Amino acid sequence: MTAHNANPNPLRNQAEVTHPVLVGYLFWILGFVGAHRFYFGKPLTGILWFFTGGLLLVGWIVDAFFIPAMADEANQRYPNGRIDYTVTWVLLTFLGLFGVHRFYMGKIGTGIIYLVSGGLFGIGYAYDVCTLNEQVEELNRFD
Known part of the structure; x- marks a missing residue:
């Protein structure tokens, strides 16, 4: 049985973090206007969040669980x-x-x-x- 690697790119180390999870959560506080989505490089859904109040706050609450994944994706991309x-x-x-x-x-x-x-x-x-x-x-x- 092989161990699951939580980081899809094992060559990236902590020094290469460009979008920290903690900062993502700080922007999430303003997330009903899409701030965290813009920060993580998701402008289309950021605009949607801005005009709908974070999908009437439901999407904003759900995003609290997705911030680590969004941070990983941004760290891989940028x-x-x-x-x-x-x-x-x-x-x-x-x-x-x-x-x-x-x-x-x-x-x-x-x-x-x-x-x-x-x-x-x-x-x-x-x-x-x-x-x-x-x-x-x-x-x-x-x-």
Whole structure:
């Protein structure tokens, strides 16, 4: 009988965690607006959660049990690099309208634009919520 390996990729170690479970649960607290789903790279269901209140809170409660699996999936998908996903997400969440996350990623030009326009009047902020993981992934791949 072989032992079941809980980690599908045994070559990934704890140092390669890009989306910690604990942070996922902190975003889950705001999960009725889809925050944890956006954080784990699931923008379509994040939008659904946003417009339905976490599927009338039922999906939000169910997600409490799925966060470890979502974290594992995100950790497999998104590579480590010089830009930390969690730091970028926290900056976007709390200071995104001022472009602080863009300055952190080295996107100075758009950071200045966000700073003077309120995240391009909120439209750029919404775009970043849906695409932030991919933006960080792209920057980390070219390190």
